[in-house]
Amino acid sequence: KNEVxxxxxxxxxxxxxxxxxxxxxxxxISALHWLQQHPGGGIVSLFMLSxxxxxxxxxxxxxxxxxxxxxLHITASHPRDSAVYICAVRGAAGNKLTFGxxxxxxxxP
Amino acid sequence: xxxxxxxxxxEVTEMGQEVTLRCKPISGHNSLFWYxxxxxxxxxxxxxxxxxxxxxxxxxxxxxxSAKMPNASFSTLKIQPSEPRDSAVYFCASSIxxxxxxxxxxxxxxxxx
Numbered sequence: 137k138n139e140v141x142x143x144x145x146x147x148x149x150x151x152x153x154x155x156x157x158x159x160x161x162x163x164x165i166s167a168l169h170w171l172q173q174h175p176g177g178g179i180v181s182l183f184m185l186s187x188x189x190x191x192x193x194x195x196x197x198x199x200x201x202x203x204x205x206x207x208l209h210i211t212a213s214h215p216r217d218s219a220v221y222i223c224a225v226r227g228a229a230g231n232k233l234t235f236g237x238x239x240x241x242x243x244x245p
Numbered sequence: 246x247x248x249x250x251x252x253x254x255x256e257v258t259e260m261g262q263e264v265t266l267r268c269k270p271i272s273g274h275n276s277l278f279w280y281x282x283x284x285x286x287x288x289x290x291x292x293x294x295x296x297x298x299x300x301x302x303x304x305x306x307x308x309x310x311s312a313k314m315p316n317a318s319f320s321t322l323k324i325q326p327s328e329p330r331d332s333a334v335y336f337c338a339s340s341i342x343x344x345x346x347x348x349x350x351x352x353x354x355x356x357x358x
Contacts (some may be wrong), residue, residue, distance in 0.1 A: 236287075
């Protein structure tokens with residue numbers, strides 16, 4: 137079993153729809169990251185969370201440490217949100233990230 | 246700041262040749278990471294440095310892979326000899342410390358034929 141599991145693997149939405157991506161992990165962590173990778177390949181760090189909730193524009197990330205679960209929400213989705221979203225956790229010690237398999241999101245106009 | 250700079254962007258080489266990938270982290274960042282991304286295995290950590298010292302190289306596949314960080318502004322990942330299964334996108338990332346996020350370079354797409 138992978139240490140970091142994401143669901144769904146693929147998601148297709150219509151423009152304007154609310155999107156939720158889930159991430160579950162099985163190890164103790166000091167922080168959780170959400171990353172975005174566009175078709176061109178570049179990786180952008182969206183959020184780093186250790187508790188609670190963060191919001192940036194139409195993106196909201198939440199984490200429940202007790203349940204070892206995080207969600208990334210996209211409100212009013214837009215075709216430019218089409219990308220792969222990757223969850224990564226940093227262990228309790230050190231600076232190493234372990235990655236989920238990614239969720240491929242396609243937003244249709 | 247220009248961000249994390251990787252070179253080359255693309256590299257095509259023949260099996261058996263030596264390949265050197267380069268990374269310039271963001272000035273002031275004290276941690277540097279090398280990752281590999283393939284369709285089969287996703288993103289994997291190869292090695293990371295803290296203050297130019299290798300901290301965890303457990304992800305380095307085998308002795309054909311080596312990484313150095315001679316100073317705070319430069320790192321190399323070398324594969325010698327290269328094999329077709331090394332074909333992947335190699336990302337370099339840097340961070341300032343544990344409480345901040347990571348900045349990724351644009352990656353080097355390596356194809357070994």
